[in-house]
Amino acid sequence: MSFNPPEPSPVLVVLSGPSGVGKDAVLARMKTLSLPLDYVTTVTTRPIRDGEVNGRDYHFACQEDFKQLIAKDELLEWAEVYGNYYGVPKAPVRESLKNGRDVVVKVDVQGAATIKQIAPEAVFIFLLPPSLEELTKRLSQRLTESPEALKRRLDTAPKELGKLETFDYFVVNHEGQVDQAVTEISAIITAEKARIHPRQINL
Numbered sequence: 001m002s003f004n005p006p007e008p009s010p011v012l013v014v015l016s017g018p019s020g021v022g023k024d025a026v027l028a029r030m031k032t033l034s035l036p037l038d039y040v041t042t043v044t045t046r047p048i049r050d051g052e053v054n055g056r057d058y059h060f061a062c063q064e065d066f067k068q069l070i071a072k073d074e075l076l077e078w079a080e081v082y083g084n085y086y087g088v089p090k091a092p093v094r095e096s097l098k099n100g101r102d103v104v105v106k107v108d109v110q111g112a113a114t115i116k117q118i119a120p121e122a123v124f125i126f127l128l129p130p131s132l133e134e135l136t137k138r139l140s141q142r143l144t145e146s147p148e149a150l151k152r153r154l155d156t157a158p159k160e161l162g163k164l165e166t167f168d169y170f171v172v173n174h175e176g177q178v179d180q181a182v183t184e185i186s187a188i189i190t191a192e193k194a195r196i197h198p199r200q201i202n203l
Contacts (some may be wrong), residue, residue, distance in 0.1 A: 009198035011103045012119060013037075013189060016112040017127035018160040018199035019141035019153045021172040023106050024057070026127060026185070029178045030104070035186060038096040038103040043069065046084035059089075077107060077203070082149055082201040086088050086111065094203050102189060109160040116166065121199035123192050125185060130174050132158065 011066040012132045017023055031039065045066050054060050061069075069075050070098045078087030086107050096103035107115065112124055128136035139153055164170060168190050192199070 008193040009200070010091065010100050011102050011165060011189060011192050011199060012097065012104065012122040012201050013185075014112050014115055014124045015127060015185070016108045016109050016124070016167070017173075018109065018135060018157045019134055020130070020157075021127045021129050022138070022178065022181075023127055025178055026173060026181050027106055029102070029182050029187070033182065036102065037189075038092070040088055040092045040096075040100050040103060040105045042086055042088055042106065043075070044084060044086045046086075070201050076105070076118065077111045079108070079110050079114070081108060081110070082152055088115070097201055097203070102193070109163050113163070113166065119201055119203060121201050123199070124167040124169070125188060126164050126170045127181070128161075128164070128170050128172045130172060132161070134175065159169065163184060 015023060015027070015153070017180075020169065030037065035081055041055065041057075041059050043061050043066060045061055045063050048054060048058075048060050052058065063085065066078075067085060069089070070078060071147060073089040074090055076090045076093055078085060080086075086108070088107060088111065093103055093105065104116070115122060116124060120154065136154060141155075169180050169189075171184045
């Protein structure tokens with residue numbers, strides 16, 4: 001009797017967590033390791049920061065263009081955060097899944113909640129700091145925002161951490177141990193692709 005193992009289904013991975021936890025650093029490391037994943041670049045209206053590249057770190061857009069994307073229903077999720085708009089374009093997510101490729105999106109905690117309503121079968125991973133004190137230290141050392149913006153992020157962090165139970169998995173991003181976080185995320189994706197009853201994503 002011949003037998004062929006089932007073909008793994010592509011997964012949509014939603015990586016989230018509070019500001020300053022290191023989501024960008026983890027994603028950057030995943031990309032340098034050439035993992036077999038597609039990454040969706042977020043569209044934002046916030047100003048570009050020193051060292052960032054349009055199209056690599058974010059797609060930077062004016063508010064008028066962003067509102068056009070909303071009107072055309074071309075965003076998987078979007079939100080106004082600290083006075084700026086952020087959104088995940090639908091087209092690249094659909095294209096990756098259609099081609100059988102795993103795809104990763106990075107969103108804030110509010111964005112993850114929105115995606116969960118639209119695509120509950122996605123894999124939701126919450127990136128955690130070792131402690132709230134460590135998160136406060138990281139945010140304070142970034143020096144990328146005004147004191148008012150920093151205070152808003154610090155005030156919001158405990159509320160965001162309170163959403164942990166709405167996620168499927170958590171990964172702790174310890175200081176100087178980005179590779180460990182990437183290893184754990186990769187293990188989660190590997191396990192999800194071996195599910196007997198795979199998650200079905202319909203967008």
